[in-house]
Amino acid sequence: MEYKIIVQEETKPVEIELQDEFSLKAAIDETTYDVKYSLVSDRQICLSVDGKSVNAYVADLPEGKSVIINGIAYLVQDADLLAQSQVKKSSDSGMPEEITPVTPSVVVTVLVKEGDSVEKGQGVIVLSAMKMETTLNAPFSGTVTAIKVSEGDKVAPGEILVDIEKAESDEESEEVN
Amino acid sequence: MFKKILIANRGEIARRVLFTCREMGIETVAIYSEVDRKAIHVVEADEAVCLGEAEPSQSYLNIDKIMDAAKSTGAEAIHPGYGFLAENSEFAGRCQQEGIIFIGPPAGVIRDLGDKITARNIMLKGGVPVIPGMTQAEPDPKAIALEAEKIGYPVLIKASAGGGGKGIRVVRTAEEIEDSCMAASREALSAFGDGTIYLEKFFDKAKHIEFQILADQFGNAIHVLERECSIQRRHQKIIEETPSPAVDDDLREQMGNAAVAAAKASGYVNAGTVEFLLDEQKNFYFLEVNTRLQVEHPITEMITGIDLVRQQLKIASGEELEIRQEQVKGRGHAIECRVYAEDPENNFYPSPGKIIHMEEPSGPGVRNDCGVYSGFEVPMDYDPIISKLITHAEDRDQNIQRMIKSLKNYILLGVKTPIPFLIDVLQSEAFGKGEVFTDFIDTHFSSWKPEFGDADLARIAYIVDEMNASRRKAETGTVTNLVPSPFSTLGNWRLTK
Known part of the structure; x- marks a missing residue:
């Protein structure tokens, strides 16, 4: 079976050859790994890769799975599943569509004006919460149609802070490759 | 020793205090807001009082509600934890007024030490070495500039009324000092309601x-x-x-x-x-x-x-x-x-x-x-x-x-x-x-980024989990493959004589 698995925005093909129960071969890049595993619990898999044990903890997320190995959490996605869900809803899976805070925050700086064109990923507004600052970025390229807040305003999750109208040409570039 | 204590906090510190109270056989009262209904400090306490909405001013910062909770449960003392009202001299004073022991210093001490300038002066009198700097509030940026010359740059402008990074400016040259004073004072006014600032020597490597x-x-x-x-x-x-x-x-x-x-x-x-x-x-x-x-x-x-x-x-x-x-x-x-x-x-x-x-x-x-x-x-x-x-x-x-x-x-x-x-x-x-x-x-670590060294292992783990998820669902979830038994297809029924 071939999978296409995305980690940190890098997609790699993974070729799986099932062997006995709880045993398989996995080919990634130029390497083939001998994998035996045991399902310790619903969350924990003890993998033995080429004889070396490693514990992986896995949870399902809306945007894929979270896999923790050696203290590092990886967001892992199946490129094929992602493409299917994109057909159903024409939006970037996992990426927020709207400019809204994840936690109650205060507006520090608005980086754009009404009428500005923005590129996908461009910083749009700077917020502060619990003494930390973060910048929210445009989820797609387009034009700023409305700025709904001013510096110093308190904002809450769910509130749309900046309206951006998606540029038409951007819809074509949303295929997953 | 107290028989019953109210813990005016939440999360891990409320639990920490609970642990010791339980060891000592002291009954515990937890307070909580709506979103903390199932929080661990609530479920582990002997009694719990809901204060209302999540917003801190309606719950964990609401002195009146907390005092009511203490009185209605008969708590003899209140432990404030850290943050929230722990360093609020008004809260400590209220406890004293109402005959409830505040587990911490007296209200007056909290007030004195909460004002940075007052605290510096207490320490000077007590013979404690203090950072070279000003010991009184100074509204005039020019006077501050003179002090800065005396102390030597770099200097730190600080707010007298609070901390947490607000109202603080590092100043390295005489040209910047007056503007920095005004900026710091404005920030302090907005954060603490008090724009009073003072000056200290700044140490880069401390x-x-x-x-x-x-x-x-x-x-x-x-x-x-x-x-x-x-x-x-x-x-x-x-x-x-x-x-x-x-x-x-x-x-x-x-x-x-x-x-x-x-x-x-x-x-x-x-x-x-x-x-x-x-x-x-x-x-x-x-x-x-x-x-x-x-x-x-x-x-x-x-x-x-x-x-x-x-x-x-x-x-x-x-x-x-x-x-x-x-x-x-x-x-x-x-x-x-x-x-x-x-x-x-x-x-x-x-x-x-x-x-x-x-x-x-x-x-x-x-x-x-x-x-x-x-x-x-x-x-x-x-x-x-x-x-x-x-x-x-x-x-x-x-x-x-x-x-x-x-x-x-x-x-x-x-x-x-x-x-x-x-x-x-x-x-x-x-x-x-x-x-x-x-x-x-x-x-x-200013531009630190995490390293994802085990990305390929994560890929394998994903696949293994996915393969077994389908098997898990088949075992416990939808039973479309199983032969339906009479009992599951019976529908509503009742025994009659």
């Missing part, structure tokens, strides 16, 4: 060393050794350790004596922390007193074996301090890492959410002061603290290995955490050598 103090109502005061908290991000502590690699026995004695002098000069009662800055020449200067139990108190408990919360309760109930200074000895080394729901890839912005699954590390010398559990929804309304992970070992090198191992074994699925960042800091050469100053993160 260590933040604080001393735990305990003082009873009879004038006895001791220190319980130091903690080094130099690893900070935007003036927020991240990693704390004791003993400090920079403090030898002589320095410890000098600073410890200064801490006790600070306690006595301010009329301190109960547990507190005296913070100092240590410059590169090993001169130390008073910074401020935190009139509460600190977040990082567990590391002191680990090396001394003293239960600081227990000491707080004993002092508050009128007992005399039984520990003598010469009995205070530290053994081994302790580190604490603060684990918050923060996104290390997004500037450590708070990232609240549901903890899908968690597994705490364990083993010799491992302690996790945790306020959450698997399935708990970390609310977005408060500081997103998950836990404090503390390790204790025979020496610093061993302890660093112990903490790294424990962080790697700490599983938190569903929320983002700074664990990868903490691991990298602890593994760094600078940390290993103890070359830690308050500019540590800016110097070594």
